[in-house]
Amino acid sequence: xxxxxxxxxxxxxxxxxxxxxxxxxxxxxxxxxxxxxxxxxxxxxxxxxxxxxxxxxxxxxxxxxxxxxxxxxxxxxxxxxxxxxxxxxxxxxxxxxxxxxxxxxxxxxxxxxxxxxxxxxxxxxxxxxxxxxxxxxxxxxxxxxxxxxxxxxxxxxxxxxxxxxxxxxxxxxxxxxxxxxxxxxxxxxxxxxxxxxxxxxxxxxx
Numbered sequence: 001x002x003x004x005x006x007x008x009x010x011x012x013x014x015x016x017x018x019x020x021x022x023x024x025x026x027x028x029x030x031x032x033x034x035x036x037x038x039x040x041x042x043x044x045x046x047x048x049x050x051x052x053x054x055x056x057x058x059x060x061x062x063x064x065x066x067x068x069x070x071x072x073x074x075x076x077x078x079x080x081x082x083x084x085x086x087x088x089x090x091x092x093x094x095x096x097x098x099x100x101x102x103x104x105x106x107x108x109x110x111x112x113x114x115x116x117x118x119x120x121x122x123x124x125x126x127x128x129x130x131x132x133x134x135x136x137x138x139x140x141x142x143x144x145x146x147x148x149x150x151x152x153x154x155x156x157x158x159x160x161x162x163x164x165x166x167x168x169x170x171x172x173x174x175x176x177x178x179x180x181x182x183x184x185x186x187x188x189x190x191x192x193x194x195x196x197x198x199x200x201x202x203x204x205x206x
Contacts, residue, residue, distance in 0.1 A: 003080065003087050011075040012115055020116055024068055031075055038075075041153045042068050049147035056172045058139055065118060066126040066144040071153075072116075073107025081107070095190040102192055105131050132195035133180055142176040149179055177202045 014026040028039035046067030053063035076084055081100035085092045088110060096102045109128040112118040126144040129137060133145050146168075152158050160182050167175040184191065184199040 003084050007076055007084060020065065020068065023116060024072065035075060037153055038071065042071060044151040045070060045147045048151045049143050052143045052147055056139065058143060062120065062123050062140055063143050066123050066140065067147050069112040069116065069118065070108055070127050070130045070144055070148055071104065072111050073104040076107050093193060095192050099189050102131065105129065129194065132192045133176060133198045134194040135197045135201045137176065139172060142172055146175055146179060
């Protein structure tokens with residue numbers, strides 16, 4: 001049995017219906033004991049992404065799907081992430097070896113396709129890059145990323161929320177630029193190369 005087989009048996013061992021909403025909920029329910037927050041967070045982000053997509057004239061269904069699956073890779077235990085990525089042929093950057101949490105977006109996109117049958121490249125990309133963005137992000141990538149930041153899974157109100165909301169009033173791109181700068185200047189354990197490249201690109205254009 002491979003590590004991926006073990007992960008699927010441990011965290012995705014539910015009967016799938018083919019209805020994405022129902023299937024994600026079933027997986028979350030099956031992991032309630034260890035990930036009680038997950039379904040509520042996924043649903044909050046999916047609804048926020050749909051709302052932002054409507055506001056900015058983007059595909060609401062794609063945004064909802066991206067939000068619903070963006071953190072499903074977080075089910076993989078921290079200590080298994082590097083080994084699983086290597087087994088699946090997912091590129092592991094040095095920063096991700098140091099902080100394996102940073103791999104969860106890649107896993108979420110992999111599971112979205114392999115387990116839940118999502119094949120739209122734009123949605124999979126939005127899931128992959130939702131933590132940090134990257135150079136020249138698509139509008140859908142910005143939507144899923146920023147919906148996750150509005151509806152964060154931390155305690156209380158996000159410290160940046162009021163400024164992020166004001167940035168949305170300017171444009172979607174202004175909001176993405178604001179949050180990229182905020183995250184880059186935060187007290188991070190490591191700065192992911194995608195974040196660094198996004199930050200440098202945004203501010204080179206200033």
